[in-house]
Amino acid sequence: MSRRYSVVDQEPWKPFQTSSSTKTTTMTTAAKLYGKDLSEYDDVDVDELLAQLTPEEINLLAKEVDPDDSFMPPSQRCSYECDKSPTGPLNRKKLIEHINKQALETPDKPELKPFVPGVIRGKKWVPPPQETAKEKEAEEQIAIDLGEEYEQALSNATQEEIIDLAAILGFHSMMNQDQYHASLLNAGQPVGLGWDGVTKASQPKPYPMEPPNDTDVDATIKQVREDDASLTDLNWNNIKNISDEKFVQLFEGLEINTHLESLSLTNVGLTDKTAQRLAEALEKNSTLRVLNVETNFISPSVIVRLIRALLKTKSIEEFRCSNQRSQVLGNKIEMEITQLVEQNPTLLRLGLHLEFNDARHRVAAHLQRNIDRICRVQRAKLEAGEPSKTFAIPVGGLRETT
Numbered sequence: 001m002s003r004r005y006s007v008v009d010q011e012p013w014k015p016f017q018t019s020s021s022t023k024t025t026t027m028t029t030a031a032k033l034y035g036k037d038l039s040e041y042d043d044v045d046v047d048e049l050l051a052q053l054t055p056e057e058i059n060l061l062a063k064e065v066d067p068d069d070s071f072m073p074p075s076q077r078c079s080y081e082c083d084k085s086p087t088g089p090l091n092r093k094k095l096i097e098h099i100n101k102q103a104l105e106t107p108d109k110p111e112l113k114p115f116v117p118g119v120i121r122g123k124k125w126v127p128p129p130q131e132t133a134k135e136k137e138a139e140e141q142i143a144i145d146l147g148e149e150y151e152q153a154l155s156n157a158t159q160e161e162i163i164d165l166a167a168i169l170g171f172h173s174m175m176n177q178d179q180y181h182a183s184l185l186n187a188g189q190p191v192g193l194g195w196d197g198v199t200k201a202s203q204p205k206p207y208p209m210e211p212p213n214d215t216d217v218d219a220t221i222k223q224v225r226e227d228d229a230s231l232t233d234l235n236w237n238n239i240k241n242i243s244d245e246k247f248v249q250l251f252e253g254l255e256i257n258t259h260l261e262s263l264s265l266t267n268v269g270l271t272d273k274t275a276q277r278l279a280e281a282l283e284k285n286s287t288l289r290v291l292n293v294e295t296n297f298i299s300p301s302v303i304v305r306l307i308r309a310l311l312k313t314k315s316i317e318e319f320r321c322s323n324q325r326s327q328v329l330g331n332k333i334e335m336e337i338t339q340l341v342e343q344n345p346t347l348l349r350l351g352l353h354l355e356f357n358d359a360r361h362r363v364a365a366h367l368q369r370n371i372d373r374i375c376r377v378q379r380a381k382l383e384a385g386e387p388s389k390t391f392a393i394p395v396g397g398l399r400e401t402t
Helices: 046-051 055-063 092-105 133-140 148-155 159-169 177-185 217-225 244-256 272-284 300-313 331-342 357-384
Strands: 015-017 024-026 233-235 262-264 290-292 318-320 349-351
Touching: 217 244, 244 272, 272 300, 300 318, 300 331, 331 357, 349 357
Parallel strands: 233 262, 262 290, 290 318, 318 349
Antiparallel strands: 015 024
């Protein structure tokens, strides 16, 4: 609630105390207008004052108003007033002709100094002094103390050695692609491609096509079914026209196999029917560590079925299943995959594109925890002198080495 306080018999510069507070306040001199305090004008009736003014005084008063006031009409913001009555309708063409005629008839202002040919009037422009090339180069040089050993080595280095040094340090802007690759391969600099050489387009090098996968399907199926100890890595990538019966025979042998560690089935035409049979085989296998089924025709629900099968085998460390029939899994499928991965203590690498950040971060955090736990276990075994397997940690996961 606001309160008003009055001051009685107080000089303007002396402090005073209010009735409800002991706070000291300093008064300042009140503003005045025409010798009177502003408070005396509060009760003045403005309409009554305006009624006492003559039209000429009102006109003078209107000119004192701020012309930038947006609440005033444009006709009143303009200080120019014309009392003449119009002589006729507006004719724009005649008005422009009249303005041009007046401009031609108006004499030019006389010059203070008459024009005399050859006489320079005013200050003559003098161009600034140009710096010589040597002075400019000297200013742009940066003094770097590299030490006597480095300076001597660089001063005696040839152009090819300096190019090699630039390639090692990664100064790509100092050289072209031919110089850079020649330095990395230690093949010698091409002729005419020094610092002053002209960069030319290099001809593309033809590379032969990759040979087709010549793995014998029937022979490898027989080896898997017979549990051949020499077969630890099976690669059927990019083999066309493999029938469903061959896949079923392979997965039946996978259930009883105890030596196969890596199985690659990329771009072989796996469907949901054969992938379901693979999931059943994974639940009974206990030695397979790497499984790759990328670039096939597996639906999102069957991908979940495969990841759920990894919980029973507890041996798969790397599972890849990206680039399938459906590029988008959906939030429900991704959350289900995330929950299954978080329950898996052995999975170290997952090759699958997840669209949502929550699922992607949770999966990555759990895989990192699995890697850290295995590293701690192996380190503890080595410190205790117990026999343990050695592991190499590549980018993105953990891989056992022999």
